Amino acid sequence: MGTEAAVAVRGLKKTYGKVEAVKGVDFEVRPGEVFGFLGPNGAGKTTTISMLCTLVNPTGGSAEVAGHDVVKERDEVRRNIGLVFQDPTLDGYLSAEQNLRFHAELYGVPKGVVGDRIRQVMEMVALWDRKDAKVMTFSGGMKRRLEIARGLLHSPRVLFLDEPTVGLDPQTRSAIWGYINQLRLMEDITIFMTTHYMDEAEYCDRIAIIDHGEVVVIDSPEALKASVGKDRVQIQTPDDDEAIKALRERFGLEAAVHEGAVTFAVASGEEFVPKLFAELGMPIKSVSVSRPSLDDVFMSYTGSTIRDAEAGDGGNAWMRAMARR
Amino acid sequence: MATEAISVRVPARSAGHDLRAVKIVLHREMLRFVNDRTRMLSMLMQPVLWLFVMGTGLGSLVQGSIPGVDYRTFMYPGMISMTVIMTGMFSAGSIVWDREFGFLREMLVAPVSRGAIVVGKCLGGAIVATGQGIVILAMAGLVGVPYSPSLIVTLLAEMFLAAFTITAFGVMLAARMKNMQTFFGLMQMAIMPMMFLSGAMFPLANLPSWLHALTVVNPMTYAVDPMRQAVFSHLDVPPQVNAVLNPGVRWFDYQVPVPLELGVVAALGAVLLGIGIAEFRRAE
Numbered sequence: 001m002g003t004e005a006a007v008a009v010r011g012l013k014k015t016y017g018k019v020e021a022v023k024g025v026d027f028e029v030r031p032g033e034v035f036g037f038l039g040p041n042g043a044g045k046t047t048t049i050s051m052l053c054t055l056v057n058p059t060g061g062s063a064e065v066a067g068h069d070v071v072k073e074r075d076e077v078r079r080n081i082g083l084v085f086q087d088p089t090l091d092g093y094l095s096a097e098q099n100l101r102f103h104a105e106l107y108g109v110p111k112g113v114v115g116d117r118i119r120q121v122m123e124m125v126a127l128w129d130r131k132d133a134k135v136m137t138f139s140g141g142m143k144r145r146l147e148i149a150r151g152l153l154h155s156p157r158v159l160f161l162d163e164p165t166v167g168l169d170p171q172t173r174s175a176i177w178g179y180i181n182q183l184r185l186m187e188d189i190t191i192f193m194t195t196h197y198m199d200e201a202e203y204c205d206r207i208a209i210i211d212h213g214e215v216v217v218i219d220s221p222e223a224l225k226a227s228v229g230k231d232r233v234q235i236q237t238p239d240d241d242e243a244i245k246a247l248r249e250r251f252g253l254e255a256a257v258h259e260g261a262v263t264f265a266v267a268s269g270e271e272f273v274p275k276l277f278a279e280l281g282m283p284i285k286s287v288s289v290s291r292p293s294l295d296d297v298f299m300s301y302t303g304s305t306i307r308d309a310e311a312g313d314g315g316n317a318w319m320r321a322m323a324r325r
Numbered sequence: 326m327a328t329e330a331i332s333v334r335v336p337a338r339s340a341g342h343d344l345r346a347v348k349i350v351l352h353r354e355m356l357r358f359v360n361d362r363t364r365m366l367s368m369l370m371q372p373v374l375w376l377f378v379m380g381t382g383l384g385s386l387v388q389g390s391i392p393g394v395d396y397r398t399f400m401y402p403g404m405i406s407m408t409v410i411m412t413g414m415f416s417a418g419s420i421v422w423d424r425e426f427g428f429l430r431e432m433l434v435a436p437v438s439r440g441a442i443v444v445g446k447c448l449g450g451a452i453v454a455t456g457q458g459i460v461i462l463a464m465a466g467l468v469g470v471p472y473s474p475s476l477i478v479t480l481l482a483e484m485f486l487a488a489f490t491i492t493a494f495g496v497m498l499a500a501r502m503k504n505m506q507t508f509f510g511l512m513q514m515a516i517m518p519m520m521f522l523s524g525a526m527f528p529l530a531n532l533p534s535w536l537h538a539l540t541v542v543n544p545m546t547y548a549v550d551p552m553r554q555a556v557f558s559h560l561d562v563p564p565q566v567n568a569v570l571n572p573g574v575r576w577f578d579y580q581v582p583v584p585l586e587l588g589v590v591a592a593l594g595a596v597l598l599g600i601g602i603a604e605f606r607r608a609e
Contacts, residue, residue, distance in 0.1 A: 078436035080335075087427050088427055089427035090428065093360055093361070094356060101349075105346065105348070105349035106350075107335050107436065110334070113331055155335075
């Protein structure tokens with residue numbers, strides 16, 4: 001143990017009939033890291049996580065979680081993982097504490113520590129004062145917090161969070177990230193999460209971008225952003241169509257109207273600005289240059305923004321400009 | 326937050342662990358029941374209506390042909406089984422509810438055997454149903470059945486057995502069901518004929534042969550008959566009336582004894598439980 005990967009996946013595949021949901025992915029998650037699985041809905045994130053959690057049998061390849069094979073040593077894997085699903089899996093008619101007690105018994109948490117451990121995880125998500133309330137009276141955010149507490153109750157080696165903040169208000173989302181960060185300090189745990197929120201992927205130590213059932217790239221958010229190499233430039237002009245045409249003719253840049261401004265990608269954006277003013281041949285009302293975000297990274301590697309990928313339509317000129325392939 | 330985390334080591338799977346799982350699943354079933362007073366009341370309404378409204382009405386009609394016995398006394402064991410069966414089925418139905426609301430997933434990803442979960446569920450359903458039956462048991466005096474300790478113990482045991490089997494039946498049905506409406510539809514479809522053909526409502530003596538055949542293959546007959554035999558053995562009934570109201574079950578010319586009837590119910594319960602567990606194993 002120790003240095004052995006928390007999750008090791010080799011050629012993992014899942015096909016449903018003719019649909020290849022996951023097309024042979026490979027990756028390793030290091031012990032103690034927060035690993036993010038980033039991709040649009042339908043990219044194969046949930047299918048992958050379900051295979052790692054022993055809920056779905058892979059069609060091909062293999063995966064080990066906490067050193068145990070997900071097919072051959074299912075119970076071993078289950079004992080060592082905590083799960084927080086996208087959809088709530090709480091019993092609304094039981095109190096918060098009863099829900100956790102149920103979990104403790106089902107997982108065989110030693111009787112002597114059940115009470116203390118329940119208190120500890122509930123205090124961590126700030127729900128201890130609501131322990132006797134029925135879960136059905138909880139808000140969506142409280143339920144999610146309670147599920148996180150429950151997922152941790154049996155001290156799993158790997159905690160799987162499937163879209164842990166989806167559908168929550170920004171305040172609750174940031175609270176949940178607070179717990180996750182605190183958790184890393186307190187417990188010896190690896191966190192594997194899926195998300196389609198770019199800003200949340202920033203919190204991860206490393207992220208894997210998954211699209212159409214394939215892992216496109218794996219690296220730290222910083223390294224990924226650095227790898228894009230282009231800045232995003234947005235300009236306001238009196239005539240956007242004319243500006244796009246001019247950019248193409250004079251600089252060979254593909255631009256498009258994005259967020260109400262003519263947008264394009266160019267290396268060393270700040271140095272490009274003086275040249276732009278000198279040579280565009282039309283007035284520019286304002287200009288902004290920004291460093292690549294994870295949105296740009298995603299676009300660069302997959303050729304579409306995560307929102308457009310979810311909407312199911314392909315790229316526009318701006319995307320093609322950012323895309324390197 | 327510098328407090329040391331309490332670290333938990335989840336032990337390897339063992340019989341003790343499975344037993345804890347059975348206990349907690351059962352415990353939850355009871356908590357859910359105790360918290361749901363509406364369900365408790367509604368489950369009692371139906372048998373009470375049958376017993377005191379239908380029973381009284383029909384009783385006045387058949388009074389002449391069964392001298393010395395109140396028709397409601399005849400119906401009483403049937404109504405006990407009806408209560409137990411409805412409650413047991415409802416408990417099993419909560420599996421469908423659990424699936425719809427996601428809680429089933431919490432149980433199915435736990436490192437315990439599917440068997441422990443299903444057994445816990447069936448035992449929980451059986452205990453809850455028996456508890457419900459006790460309320461009907463308490464009404465014995467109202468329909469002229471004596472409060473004899475030996476009768477009460479016998480009925481309790483028979484109720485528990487019937488409840489376990491019917492819950493196992495319900496769990497087997499619920500294993501595949503995706504929504505409550507389908508389950509309750511199916512449950513009505515299964516329960517009604519079983520109820521009518523079990524001797525809970527009318528005596529099984531002197532029936533046309535096609536109907537008699539149906540009552541013999543109906544498993545519920547074997548749950549109702551032992552209860553009726555127990556009740557009638559504590560009554561003072563003229564033999565010819567006893568022959569009409571409490572004929573027992575016959576396989577051709579063979580009078581099926583009560584222990585064998587109970588054996589049929591128990592064996593059926595075990596088989597249904599096995600199918601239920603197998604279905605949950607396969608569902609993964």
